[in-house]
Amino acid sequence: MLIKQKEIMKTENVVLMQMARESLKGKWGLAVGTFFVYMLMVATIQVMADFYPITSLLSLIISGPMAVGIAIFSINISRNQDARLEQIFQGFNNFGTSLGAYLLMVLFIFLWTLLLIIPGIIAALSYSMTFYIIADDDSIGAMEAIDKSKKMMDGYKWKFFCLGLRFIGWSLLCIVTLGIGFLWLIPYTQVSFAKFYDDIKENHIIETI
DSSP: OOEEEEEOOOOOHHHHHHHHHHHHTTTHHHHHHHHHHHHHHHHHHHHHHHHOTTHHHHHHHHHHHHHHHHHHHHHHHHTTOOOOGGGGGGGGGGHHHHHHHHHHHHHHHHHHHHHOHHHHHHHHHHTTTHHHHHHHOTTSOHHHHHHHHHHHTTTTHHHHHHHHHTTHHHHHHHHHTTTTTHHHHHHHHHHHHHHHHHHHHHHEEEEEO
16 A cells, blocks of 8 residues: 655744634633643642552543543634633543553653653654644544654654744743743643644645555
8 A cells, every 4th residue: 555645835833823813813811721630630739649659540541532532622613613711621532542642641751761862852742743633533533543643754854843832932921920821822822733633633644656
């Protein structure tokens, strides 16, 4: 089976960020509230883990489904579709795939990092679309989603890395606000990443002959 890839014009990162802000207009309250609930849950589990080590296992188990839930919510905001707070829990509807993808990603990134830090970073970038892919297709398997992410990110890893770098300055400003600014920055970042996902999904066409 021959796979032929056709790459067409990519949207600039600055434009993707502008598009994310447009999608968030009128929805900032929903986005901030939703991510606040998510961050509160994560923080609570982390604090509990300091006192009850068994809670670390709970954190490991829910990380994949919650990541898929955040991807579902972010994609819906990005596409101007119906977005609701409860969507951050929808990853549990596909629990096996979400958990499996998370564990495999952690394992693969860890193994690549054993070689050197740079290969670990490259691996993390290669797998970065996995949860968006699962959020977009609940019939896909964990390993299949990871492989699809690797193919989608071929030629786009540096672009995604640069997109992430654009938020570092904002992060520093958020620290000055005692962390309050992260309530707005995290939704902005996640919706921008969802825009990136849709952009490479549409612009990186795979034709099977």
